[in-house]
Amino acid sequence: MTAATPPSSVDMSVDLAGVRLPNPMMTASGCAANGREMHRFIDVAQLGAFVTKSVKAQPVSGRGTPRMAETPSGMLNSIGLQGPGVQAFVEEDLAWLHSIGARVVVSIAGSTASEFANVARAVVRSRYASAVAAIEVNISCPNVANRGLVFACDPASSHKVMTLVREEVPRGLPMLAKLSPDVTDIVEIADTVLKAGAHGLTMINTTLGVAIDVDRLRPHLIAATGGLSGPAIRPMAVRAVWQVAGAMRAGRIKTAPIVGAGGVRTGRDALELVAAGASAIQVGTAAFNDPTAPERVGRELEQLIAERGFTRLSDVTGIAHERFTP
Amino acid sequence: MSARTIAAREGAGVVQVDAEVLGNSAVGAYRHLTLVTPGLAEIARPGQFVALAVGDGTSSMLLRRSFSIHRVSPAGTYGATTEIVVAAAGPGTQELTRLEAGASVSVIGPLGKGFPLPSQPVPCILVGGGYGSAPLFWLAEQLRERGCPVEIVLGAATADRLFGVVEARRVADGVTVTTDDGSAGTQGWVSDVLPDLIARTGAGVLYGCGPMGMLRSMSAIASDHGIVAQVAVEEAMACGVGICMTCVMPVADQHGTTKMVRSCLEGPVFRGDRVRWEAFDDGLCRVPADAVGAPKEVR
Numbered sequence: 001m002t003a004a005t006p007p008s009s010v011d012m013s014v015d016l017a018g019v020r021l022p023n024p025m026m027t028a029s030g031c032a033a034n035g036r037e038m039h040r041f042i043d044v045a046q047l048g049a050f051v052t053k054s055v056k057a058q059p060v061s062g063r064g065t066p067r068m069a070e071t072p073s074g075m076l077n078s079i080g081l082q083g084p085g086v087q088a089f090v091e092e093d094l095a096w097l098h099s100i101g102a103r104v105v106v107s108i109a110g111s112t113a114s115e116f117a118n119v120a121r122a123v124v125r126s127r128y129a130s131a132v133a134a135i136e137v138n139i140s141c142p143n144v145a146n147r148g149l150v151f152a153c154d155p156a157s158s159h160k161v162m163t164l165v166r167e168e169v170p171r172g173l174p175m176l177a178k179l180s181p182d183v184t185d186i187v188e189i190a191d192t193v194l195k196a197g198a199h200g201l202t203m204i205n206t207t208l209g210v211a212i213d214v215d216r217l218r219p220h221l222i223a224a225t226g227g228l229s230g231p232a233i234r235p236m237a238v239r240a241v242w243q244v245a246g247a248m249r250a251g252r253i254k255t256a257p258i259v260g261a262g263g264v265r266t267g268r269d270a271l272e273l274v275a276a277g278a279s280a281i282q283v284g285t286a287a288f289n290d291p292t293a294p295e296r297v298g299r300e301l302e303q304l305i306a307e308r309g310f311t312r313l314s315d316v317t318g319i320a321h322e323r324f325t326p
Numbered sequence: 327m328s329a330r331t332i333a334a335r336e337g338a339g340v341v342q343v344d345a346e347v348l349g350n351s352a353v354g355a356y357r358h359l360t361l362v363t364p365g366l367a368e369i370a371r372p373g374q375f376v377a378l379a380v381g382d383g384t385s386s387m388l389l390r391r392s393f394s395i396h397r398v399s400p401a402g403t404y405g406a407t408t409e410i411v412v413a414a415a416g417p418g419t420q421e422l423t424r425l426e427a428g429a430s431v432s433v434i435g436p437l438g439k440g441f442p443l444p445s446q447p448v449p450c451i452l453v454g455g456g457y458g459s460a461p462l463f464w465l466a467e468q469l470r471e472r473g474c475p476v477e478i479v480l481g482a483a484t485a486d487r488l489f490g491v492v493e494a495r496r497v498a499d500g501v502t503v504t505t506d507d508g509s510a511g512t513q514g515w516v517s518d519v520l521p522d523l524i525a526r527t528g529a530g531v532l533y534g535c536g537p538m539g540m541l542r543s544m545s546a547i548a549s550d551h552g553i554v555a556q557v558a559v560e561e562a563m564a565c566g567v568g569i570c571m572t573c574v575m576p577v578a579d580q581h582g583t584t585k586m587v588r589s590c591l592e593g594p595v596f597r598g599d600r601v602r603w604e605a606f607d608d609g610l611c612r613v614p615a616d617a618v619g620a621p622k623e624v625r
Contacts (some may be wrong), residue, residue: 037568040338057618061586064612068572073386085374288565289388292333
């Protein structure tokens with residue numbers, strides 16, 4: 001047997017817009033259900049935070065199947081925000097996460113800006129609100145009032161959602177905006193949501209793709225398009241974090257913590273995002289391959305940081321900008 | 327290389343292990359893999375499945391492949407082993423069928439709910455399509471231990487795609503074989519022989535595992551005869567553990583309310599009369615209009 005790794009002396013704690021997390025590791029919304037399933041493999045209360053599946057006001061069946069297609073180093077999905085609705089979510093899922101002592105980032109969604117606000121209100125006013133560490137606003141959903149264009153692809157729609165949600169979220173509870181990479185200028189959207197009151201950014205959501213079934217010669221997914229995730233999109237995530245963190249460091253947009261997400265499978269992947277500017281890390285699709293990944297990646301990240309001679313995670317956040325000469 | 331436990335939380339009912347491949351042999355058109363899986367074999371039941379990763383942590387194929395458990399040996403010479411049957415259907419399963427003895431493969435299991443066993447010693451018919459028959463022999467043994475007479479029906483397109491005919495003769499009171507082309511047994515489908523077999527044996531339960539079309543027709547036959555069908559479905563899954571939400575299908579609960587349920591968690595075994603078979607067509611499954619949270623009709 002190999003000797004156990006000696007305890008490292010790296011301070012992995014994170015200040016997420018005023019909320020202290022003991023470590024930077026999170027699940028990614030929609031990649032860990034609402035905790036019970038993953039808790040069979042790792043203690044989700046030990047994560048920096050558990051991020052729930054996006055919840056809407058009412059129950060949603062999601063789409064038919066096939067909903068999923070494997071692609072090189074990734075997958076396409078079109079789940080369609082399947083969920084129990086916010087009332088059942090609070091009573092069953094949030095209650096359970098509260099009972100095990102998890103720090104919870106509740107991901108909210110809506111078809112209209114006011115639905116987002118209604119869902120946020122139901123969560124923050126629930127009797128389990130003390131478990132909520134942050135609200136993540138999934139603005140990558142279709143806006144019924146704007147021909148189904150996703151909120152995150154339109155600055156005005158994004159602004160409206162964040163403004164309405166902000167009115168419901170009590171002071172001291174961070175509001176994260178989850179951004180889509182499918183925009184011309186992600187810095188512009190980041191600027192818009194920060195001006196609307198977002199306390200932090202989660203980057204990135206999936207990017208749109210299509211897979212064709214070459215036997216049937218039709219789209220593989222029942223919805224035709226799906227969100228691409230997994231290591232295939234990691235360079236896009238690192239790029240988005242790099243650009244937005246760069247704009248913050250240059251004073252072009254407001255400074256706020258960035259939660260990096262997109263194709264993280266190993267500690268090295270997480271370190272790329274951290275060095276590009278992420279304060280915390282979400283692990284999504286990799287958990288389908290290894291349900292212990294959110295915890296394992298955290299251990300690997302800590303080890304890598306220690307090996308490079310740092311004693312605090314926060315000292316590594318954004319360091320690639322300092323070591324880059326244009 | 328020996329087996330290594332990655333996750334085994336108390337009370338979880340499931341483990342994640344880096345299993346050692348003990349054997350890999352050809353059986354007809356399939357490969358039969360024996361895996362050293364400490365902590366898994368001890369708690370598995372017939373009808374449950376395992377999810378295998380393809381390659382190591384650097385593989386470009388991220389999604390797990392799920393296989394129903396063919397057999398377990400909790401206390402074999404090499405420790406607890408789990409056996410599965412793999413058909414090389416695509417690049418991922420091809421890689422799994424090429425695993426050599428001594429190799430390591432990540433296995434999660436046991437997953438899902440197994441076949442419910444009758445409380446009375448009623449006659450049972452077990453129906454397997456292709457290598458879908460894999461879990462039925464182990465099930466047959468458990469049923470016979472409870473005093474249930476067991477008939478096994480095995481069907482496939484061709485003789486080489488049948489699995490377990492010899493094993494079926496060993497564990498069942500009677501065996502019927504069908505092939506589409508008549509290369510073995512009766513020419514035709516399993517559904518052609520089921521009505522007579524139910525009438526002759528007085529079967530109270532049908533158990534099935536195989537393609538959706540077969541499960542659908544055996545569910546209809548069971549309903550026609552006023553008996554229960556318990557069917558293990560095959561849905562595409564990304565994770566097998568309940569976190570990806572891709573393996574859903576419309577199933578009614580005991581109150582008649584249809585929900586899109588995860589076949590990995592609430593299944594893979596469902597009562598045949600609860601599955602909304604009409605939603606499946608041409609490789610797609612559409613959400614029934616009366617399902618909870620179904621999209622509103624837009625006109």
